[in-house]
Amino acid sequence: MKTSKTLQMACVAALCSMAIAATAETTQTLDDILPYGRSLKTVESLVNALENGAIVNASVDLSACTRQDGGTASQTRGGLTVSPYRLQADGTLSFSDSHFTVSTRSGTPMPIMQFLRYSVKPEGAITVTSFIFSVPDYRLTSEVGFDCAINDGVSFHAAY
Numbered sequence: 692m693k694t695s696k697t698l699q700m701a702c703v704a705a706l707c708s709m710a711i712a713a714t715a716e717t718t719q720t721l722d723d724i725l726p727y728g729r730s731l732k733t734v735e736s737l738v739n740a741l742e743n744g745a746i747v748n749a750s751v752d753l754s755a756c757t758r759q760d761g762g763t764a765s766q767t768r769g770g771l772t773v774s775p776y777r778l779q780a781d782g783t784l785s786f787s788d789s790h791f792t793v794s795t796r797s798g799t800p801m802p803i804m805q806f807l808r809y810s811v812k813p814e815g816a817i818t819v820t821s822f823i824f825s826v827p828d829y830r831l832t833s834e835v836g837f838d839c840a841i842n843d844g845v846s847f848h849a850a851y
Contacts, residue, residue, distance in 0.1 A: 731847040734815055738784060745849035747773040749809070756819065756844035759836035771807075773847075782813035791826070802826040815841040 731737045731747070740747050749772075753765035776786040788807045793800045806822045817840055823833040839845045 729849070730842075731849055732842055734782075734784065734811060734813055734841060737811070737841070737847050737849075738778060740847075740849040741773065741776055741778075741784075747847055747849045749773055750846045750848070751819065751839075752844055752846075753819070753837055753839075756837040756839035759818075759838060762835070765837070784811040785809065794823075803832070804829065809845070811841065811845075817841060817845045819845070 731740055737747065748770060750770045751768060753767045756764070758764060771788045773786045776784060778784050786809050788809075789805065791802060791804055794803045795801075802825075804824045804826055806824075808818075808820045808822070810818045810820075816838070819837040819839055821833070821835050821837075822831060824830060825832050837844070841847070
């Protein structure tokens with residue numbers, strides 16, 4: 692079915708008018724109401740996107756984060772899709788990622804399993820914790836935490 696350009700423009704204008712009117716009545720910004728396809732700059736917009744079915748991706752730059760053990764900053768960068776997630780009663784958002792990979796620290800390639808846990812506090816503080824286990828015995832070989840913040844070490848983007 693073909694839709695005329697005029698009808699398409701009218702629909703877009705009506706949606707924008709409704710969003711602007713809703714924004715004027717609340718403390719939310721237009722980006723909080725229509726964040727999809729945009730950077731999610733607040734925890735509120737992140738939770739809103741997740742609860743409304745958006746596909747949310749996280750970009751992580753650990754060089755912008757502080758190691759909890761005081762060690763040298765990591766130069767690791769990467770990303771993931773947030774799925775699944777958990778929203779706790781206090782407003783903390785949690786999600787995780789895991790993958791098999793190979794470590795060459797010993798000079799010999801060795802299989803490892805890494806789990807990454809992300810905890811996003813309502814004020815925007817984010818803790819990223821990495822757990823590395825040897826394979827096949829799943830002995831914990833490394834655990835390190837990083838203190839980050841939304842848009843400072845961890846950024847979020849959403850799209851349908």
